Amino acid sequence: MLSPKKLKYRKKQKGRIKGPAVKGSTIAFGDVALKSLEPGKLSAQEIESARIAIMRHIKRGGKVWIRMFPDYPTTKKPAETRMGSGKGAPDGWAAPIRAGRILYEVKGVELEVAKVALTRAMHKLSVKTVIVVKEGAE
Amino acid sequence: MAEMMTLSVRPRAERGKGTCRRMLAKNLVPGVYYNQKGQNISVVVDMLPLTKLHRKVGSSRVFHLEMDMDGKAESLPSLIWDMQFDPLKSTPIHVDFYGVDLEREIKVDVKVVVEGKAKGIVLGGLLEIFRETLEVICKPLDVPEKIVIDVTDLDLGVNLHIDEIKLPAGVKAVYDDNFAVVGIVAQEAEEEAKAAEPAAAAAKK
Numbered sequence: 001m002l003s004p005k006k007l008k009y010r011k012k013q014k015g016r017i018k019g020p021a022v023k024g025s026t027i028a029f030g031d032v033a034l035k036s037l038e039p040g041k042l043s044a045q046e047i048e049s050a051r052i053a054i055m056r057h058i059k060r061g062g063k064v065w066i067r068m069f070p071d072y073p074t075t076k077k078p079a080e081t082r083m084g085s086g087k088g089a090p091d092g093w094a095a096p097i098r099a100g101r102i103l104y105e106v107k108g109v110e111l112e113v114a115k116v117a118l119t120r121a122m123h124k125l126s127v128k129t130v131i132v133v134k135e136g137a138e
Numbered sequence: 139m140a141e142m143m144t145l146s147v148r149p150r151a152e153r154g155k156g157t158c159r160r161m162l163a164k165n166l167v168p169g170v171y172y173n174q175k176g177q178n179i180s181v182v183v184d185m186l187p188l189t190k191l192h193r194k195v196g197s198s199r200v201f202h203l204e205m206d207m208d209g210k211a212e213s214l215p216s217l218i219w220d221m222q223f224d225p226l227k228s229t230p231i232h233v234d235f236y237g238v239d240l241e242r243e244i245k246v247d248v249k250v251v252v253e254g255k256a257k258g259i260v261l262g263g264l265l266e267i268f269r270e271t272l273e274v275i276c277k278p279l280d281v282p283e284k285i286v287i288d289v290t291d292l293d294l295g296v297n298l299h300i301d302e303i304k305l306p307a308g309v310k311a312v313y314d315d316n317f318a319v320v321g322i323v324a325q326e327a328e329e330e331a332k333a334a335e336p337a338a339a340a341a342k343k
Binding site for chain 1: 193223224225226228249264265325
């Protein structure tokens with residue numbers, strides 16, 4: 001799974017994800033892409049799970065780009081713990097996503113195959129997404 | 139060259155994000171027209187004709203921009219110089235029109251289109267287009283719709299460089315380094331298949 005190589009601070013404040021994506025909202029590498037329609041935090045697990053779904057469908061051939069990186073540490077309190085007593089222990093990583101962000105890009109496979117692969121990835125993600133095709137690739 | 143397309147625009151007096159947002163709500167796109175003489179006019183254009191025109195001419199082909207200037211209709215040869223899109227809806231939110239002089243050369247980016255099935259692909263390679271567009275210099279009416287590159291003879295691991303690409307008459311490519319435009323690269327090993335094998339074996343046990 002994706003995670004940063006080193007970190008400066010173990011825990012981060014939650015923050016709010018406001019507004020549409022300022023950057024990373026256009027297809028840069030592939031022909032077909034998955035675009036988020038709402039903001040959210042995608043965990044490293046779901047990013048990996050969606051990647052596997054794409055790779056398993058396109059099999060050999062083609063290239064996949066992941067246009068996000070889970071660099072936001074998430075925390076979790078132990079089970080059956082009363083509230084309070086500080087923030088929980090680091091639990092994993094997440095990628096904060098703004099609405100309109102391109103998440104995955106695919107190239108080198110038939111358009112229909114890429115669309116099915118991205119539909120499978122779509123089901124693994126916790127944000128609403130849409131498949132977008134690069135102009136001229138249809 | 140095919141007949142030039144036309145697009146009607148109207149000059150606008152209102153400026154600012156509030157007015158622009160109200161225009162967008164009415165399916166109108168705010169924009170600006172400028173040229174080398176220093177003219178700079180704020181304009182407004184209907185979204186649908188603009189989208190259709192952009193799909194056909196892109197950012198490299200000249201069209202006639204029809205505009206009322208000082209009470210008389212004028213037809214100005216122009217290019218779509220820049221276009222901003224809404225990140226969610228992918229609809230245009232602002233457009234720049236650049237008025238061109240048909241006798242002066244301009245620098246534009248032209249789309250690269252690949253044709254033919256390369257030898258390298260038959261051997262299991264993957265076609266990689268390193269440059270989606272090429273910067274060329276030519277007169278506005280000579281700008282090609284696309285640059286077609288025939289890759290039939292391209293072998294695995296071989297790249298086609300900019301100096302090897304045949305361009306139409308009157309069109310010159312702009313470059314300092316002789317960069318690769320397209321190439322056939324070997325496919326990456328299927329990591330997924332390797333990773334899945336031990337997992338599947340463990341599941342069977």
